[in-house]
């Protein structure tokens with residue numbers, strides 16, 4: 091599998107450092123609006139930095155988007171129209187219903203697949219199973235340190251309380267997980283975002299209720315030093331999903 095990456099920041103660097111060249115996965119093409127970042131990563135991976143997305147499209151089997159929701163909106167359709175699979179980190183963009191339907195239809199028409207790794211949250215496996223019955227309630231409470239949210243506060247403060255579609259608009263690079271949960275639950279979930287000077291982790295608490303019963307998950311994620319908005323677990327989930335394409339045994343939904 092030849093892989094191209096769009097967005098050469100915290101997640102992409104972790105993927106490359108972990109996978110490099112593994113049997114069956116060759117991460118070869120790198121694109122970023124900052125060409126230097128693409129070149130640095132290409133150098134580490136012994137790959138190729140490209141100056142426009144089209145330069146990788148006839149050469150890859152899968153593109154990993156690890157850039158931004160706006161980037162995803164620009165690149166998803168041209169990638170899928172070529173029948174290339176797409177792994178999406180900036181899931182928040184998919185809260186735009188029209189865009190999500192377009193992505194869905196284009197993928198189906200061109201026999202491409204779209205994957206969204208579980209990212210920085212815990213519990214999507216259970217939600218997928220739970221969605222066989224009815225899910226009646228789902229919420230996410232996210233607590234991050236001021237530097238993760240780009241705020242300066244002395245005391246904890248609720249920055250946002252509302253629905254996921256609004257959360258991803260207001261905090262596009264901090265709360266993609268709300269979109270993953272919403273898509274898995276098939277509802278616009280309730281979201282609360284708290285800035286808290288007492289935490290140094292990215293904390294995500296998920297509550298889901300439905301026919302199956304109810305569950306709560308809580309993760310206290312180590313943020314990347316280079317980008318404290320993003321949790322290490324998010325990059326790890328992408329790596330695990332990439333590796334799963336080569337595995338013949340799978341556990342969990």
Ligand SMILES: NC(=O)C1=CN([C@@H]2O[C@H](COP(=O)(O)OP(=O)(O)OC[C@H]3O[C@@H](n4cnc5c(N)ncnc54)[C@H](OP(=O)(O)O)[C@@H]3O)[C@@H](O)[C@H]2O)C=CC1
Nearest residue numbers: 097099100101123156157158161179180209210263320324
């Ligand atoms: N699903 C999940 O659970 C999670 C998702 N994420 C999301 O994943 C994405 C990547 O995260 P992360 O690696 O931490 O981000 P980084 O900011 O560390 O890296 C992203 C890179 O992509 C570049 N970029 C942004 N927009 C474009 C564009 N339109 N075209 C080309 N390059 C672009 C950025 O440049 P510049 O610096 O100039 O913007 C930067 O170099 C983000 O959208 C983030 O919000 C993060 C954590 C969890």
Ligand SMILES: O=C([O-])CC(=O)C(=O)O
Nearest residue numbers: 210264265266267320321
């Ligand atoms: O990494 C995290 O903790 C969550 C995050 O930034 C996102 O969902 O966009």
